[in-house]
Amino acid sequence: MTATHTGAKTNPGRFFEDYTLGETITHAVPRTVKVGERALYHMLYPARHALYSSDQFAQNCGLPFSPLDDMIAFHVVFGKTVPDVSLNAVANLGYAEGRWHKPVWPGDTLRSTSEVIGLKQNSNGKTGVVYVRTTGVNQHDEAVLEYVRWVMVRKRDIDAPAPDPVVPKLAAALDAGQLVIPEGLDFSEYDFALAGEPHRWGDYAVGDKIDHVDGVTVEEAEHMMATRLWQNTAKVHFDTSARPDGSRLIYGGHVISMARALSFNGLANAQMVVGLNGGAHANPCLAGDTVRAWSEVLDKAETAAPGVGAIRLRLVATKGGDAFTLRGADGKYLPHVLLDLDYWALMPM
Template identity: 75%
Template sequence: MSKTNAGRFFEDYALGEVIRHAVPRTLAEGERALYHALYPARHALHSSDAFAGACGLDGSPLDDLITFHVVFGKTVPDISLNAVANLGYAEGRWLKPVYPGDTLSAESEVIGLKQNSNGTSGLVYVRTTGRDQTGEPVLDYVRWVMVRKGNLEAPAPDTTIPDLAKVVAPEDLVIPDGLSFADYDFTAAGEPHRWGDYAKGEVIDHVDGSTIEEAEHMLATRLWQNTAKVHFDATFREDGKRLIYGGHVISMARALSFNGLANAQMLVAINGGAHANPCFAGDTLRAWTEVLDAAPLTDDIGALRLRLVAVKGPEALAGDLKGEDGRYLPHVLLDLDYWALMPR
């Protein structure tokens, strides 16, 4: 009997199955330092204990996407080791800040299955919850993945596609205990723009670009203990390329968004998201954001609903994303809809 794990294939999933993922991960300050070395992340709340303390927190929490990547990475051996692609997200919420010294673990429930018409792969929908060492949830989200079949003769499961909310309602957004922007230092944060300075429909070009490097994306993906073969094994794809982890694209685009959204300090929800096209080393990523909505939460905190789009190459920013066939145009890498907290 083999002691190694070849990963699950589409036919190995059962609706309603709950999978407890292996290898809890204790996070340290090195996590933040390496994250900021990989991405141009500069949001003050995740950079300065003094700034975070003035905002009512017990020091600077780790970047919200560190939490996302660590929890996501825990799921890969069980959910997406044999994935063709990670396709999208919905109903994501950050529930509690994560600090150096916290230990994260994850579990996922299979909430949907659909075999593709070609009979060689299928879609697996899971709801993943990340918890800290106290057992409290810090993050939950839904994602769906295209997974290869191992046995092409295996019967197709009954099709179940979950009914997912298009938007996390503002009243379901979680403000961390103690967080207050009443004495917010705009100079230290880097920009003067408040929640009320942004208008629905406004489009912000984040100006800067960043060329994706092979070594950096593999370093980042290993940091999150993401073992998906498509990111490391150049023989796994017919084109001989290593696919850039979609989370690497998310983090790069979010970091670039500092220019214009420096005060969008905390991610609190993912409403939806799509990795529109594959990204490879050598692609130059640029980003823009459209303001979709705004919600007042407290006297000094508001939430902005933002659409973050990452594109590659010299194509114009803030243009059409999809062609007449409804498919994303080839230069579009990421289309992410999220809520962020900002001082009012």
């Protein structure tokens, strides 16, 4: 009558052969985010963009009050996918076609689903690449965020047959016209003094590069708390026995948020993140690293919203090394580069 089920009821994660093209995965554990999570974001990152810091500033920009940071939406939606998508992942390969559809307000409850849009076994026969389009929705079943991610996943059984390879066509970057401008957003009365910098959309030119100057040395306790907060449970972030060298790999999203917050210094008016064109976690980040950031203006576009311009930015996080250096002569990321992110933000014109 009594029996020992070693892990029989625990989640072993999906392997490559467990994915079917076209299937939709409902990710578990919906999460209501409130003003507590808002405060934590300001504790974990040096976040100073005024629209997320002050209800009055947000109201002056046409919003009912200050939304939760766009990256909170990303982390919560992403975190839900981990048990189904990346528990047996070898590598997070890329992002594309990410769009924020609606701000997330304190009190919203987020859920995620992912559609499998591509599958391709690797030539080694041991792993394959899974492409998913993940959508985060709120309690009104409205999409708040969608993005494509592809990961390399282990096969459980090397002899399992390879699926017909399907690699989705993904845009190199969103067209500015595809961006969703939050309802009511109006930068015509924008207060540059309270925002912290005088530089408006017109002051940035394609090709401009900005060294954000500041650095933050990261600690184990911080990145684990951040990652847990988004209910991301990947072992490598928490368990020193999960990696051969005993180190805990810092969640790539922690580096994204850190770099984005550091970019305030020089891009204080790049207020809202509305598009994610792509991104690579170039090298692992570990506790003790001092994260720095630089940005490059990749594109600019006008929008239909009053006073609102769109700016496409490359955001590079490093752990030292010279700003503005990215790849070596061999075309590979230099060892000090942690992140190379390509996103659209909204800025007062």
